[in-house]
Amino acid sequence: MSEDPYAVLGVKREASQDEIRKAYRQLAKKLHPDLNPGDKQAEDKFKQVSVAYDLVGDAEKRARYDRGEIDASGNERPRERYYRDFQGAGADEHAYSDNAGFADFAASDDILREMFTRRGGGGGGGERQFRLRGQDVLYRLPVAFIEAVNGATKRITMPDGGTIDVVIPAGTRDKQVLRLRGKGGPGLGGGAAGDALVEIEVSPHKFFTRQGDDIHLELPISLSEAVLGAKLDVPTPSGSVRMTVPKGANTGRVLRLKGKGVSRSGGDHGDEYVTLKVVLPEKVDPELEAFVERWQAGKDQNPRRHLEGLR
Numbered sequence: 001m002s003e004d005p006y007a008v009l010g011v012k013r014e015a016s017q018d019e020i021r022k023a024y025r026q027l028a029k030k031l032h033p034d035l036n037p038g039d040k041q042a043e044d045k046f047k048q049v050s051v052a053y054d055l056v057g058d059a060e061k062r063a064r065y066d067r068g069e070i071d072a073s074g075n076e077r078p079r080e081r082y083y084r085d086f087q088g089a090g091a092d093e094h095a096y097s098d099n100a101g102f103a104d105f106a107a108s109d110d111i112l113r114e115m116f117t118r119r120g121g122g123g124g125g126g127e128r129q130f131r132l133r134g135q136d137v138l139y140r141l142p143v144a145f146i147e148a149v150n151g152a153t154k155r156i157t158m159p160d161g162g163t164i165d166v167v168i169p170a171g172t173r174d175k176q177v178l179r180l181r182g183k184g185g186p187g188l189g190g191g192a193a194g195d196a197l198v199e200i201e202v203s204p205h206k207f208f209t210r211q212g213d214d215i216h217l218e219l220p221i222s223l224s225e226a227v228l229g230a231k232l233d234v235p236t237p238s239g240s241v242r243m244t245v246p247k248g249a250n251t252g253r254v255l256r257l258k259g260k261g262v263s264r265s266g267g268d269h270g271d272e273y274v275t276l277k278v279v280l281p282e283k284v285d286p287e288l289e290a291f292v293e294r295w296q297a298g299k300d301q302n303p304r305r306h307l308e309g310l311r
Contacts, residue, residue, distance in 0.1 A: 005052035005065070005072055013066070017059060024053040033254065033273070047212040050270070054213065058265050076177035076197070134185035134194035141166060141198050145205035148172045149215070149237040149262055156198065166198055170263040171213065174202035208237065213262040213270030220279045221245060223288075236260040236272050243274065251278045 006013050009023045027049045029035070036042035055074050056062040064070045071077055139156050147154075151170035155163050164183055172178075177199050184194025209216045215237060225232070229247035233240040234257065241257060253276045261270025281288075292298060 003048070003052075003072060005056045008048055008052035009056070017057070017062075020053070020057055024049065024057060033256070037254070038252075047214065050214075051212045054264055061265065073173065075173065075175060076179055132188040132191045134187040134191065136194040136197055137184040138197045138199065140201055142201045142203060143168055143172070144203050145208060145210075146237055148174070148200065148202045149210070151263075164196060168200065171265075172200050172202070174200065176200045207235070210262065213264055215261045215270065215272040216275070217272060218275045218277055220277050221249065223278060223280055226250065226276070226278045234272075234274055237262075245276065249276050249278075251276060 006015070009020060009027065011020055011023050015023075028046065031042045031046035031049060033039075033043045033046060036046075051073070054061075055065055055070075055072065061070065061074065065072070065074075069077055137158075141154055141156055143152065143154060147168060149171065151172075152168045154166050154168060156166060157163050164180060166178060166180065168178075177197050180196040180198065182193045183196035186193050207217055217235065219232070219234060221230070221232070224230075225245055226249045227247065229249070230245045232243055232245055234243045236257060238260065241260065243255060243257060245255070255274045255276070257272040257274060259269045260272035263269055
């Protein structure tokens with residue numbers, strides 16, 4: 001999601017958490033797919049609102065978003081590195097306010113002096129040491145769809161041959177960046193090591209798709225199951241669950257498995273939406289063919305009535 005989450009929820013940036021929660025509940029009640037069956041626009045808006053609330057409805061995530069540390073999709077932003085980020089603890093103030101040849105610009109700008117510390121005894125003397133934070137290192141880590149949804153631990157190999165075990169939190173998104181502090185390039189002159197930024201590449205699944213924190217699945221059912229109804233085992237990322245298909249179910253009907261979606265930071269989960277697809281046998285049974293041939297009600301049905309008059 002690229003839109004500002006505050007705008008999506010219709011609240012001001014300075015809104016309280018209670019005001020954000022109230023705005024989300026009002027929109028969720030209005031846009032929920034169960035209340036708007038077949039309304040694709042309402043469904044898409046509902047997902048957008050859910051993603052926005054997942055971000056700013058969480059006080060910690062909201063603070064990080066407001067500081068620019070994560071984007072509107074909740075993905076880590078690679079840290080901008082400025083010279084003043086390299087300042088080491090114990091750096092002397094006005095380190096260049098002497099006759100070493102740098103006082104001309106150090107007096108007006110402290111950027112460079114923050115890169116140095118003074119080593120030696122007290123007073124104004126002592127040897128100056130260059131102190132620099134290590135570089136951040138970017139890795140790309142392929143992760144299976146189910147691993148991203150449920151969480152996993154993956155190992156990456158560094159350029160020097162060493163390895164890092166990366167904990168993939170449950171609910172990790174495609175292109176999300178995980179920051180491993182101190183696992184990047186070494187610092188200079190006693191400076192801190194940089195960070196390892198691990199960009200997650202989630203592989204597509206053969207059957208599941210993800211929209212926000214919800215999982216979507218197209219489920220084939222037989223004509224008999226559609227007409228008579230059935231109890232079926234339906235796959236979810238966390239294992240199969242039993243679901244009831246009502247009598248007269250049609251292709252395109254969507255059933256919801258509550259709480260069988262992606263884990264959220266608050267401890268709850270999204271849902272799984274199962275779209276039914278009626279599938280006839282590859283070879284039509286003679287008994288079925290004979291029945292349909294004499295089934296007058298079926299012949300009288302016109303499922304394309306709503307298209308009449310279109311040109």
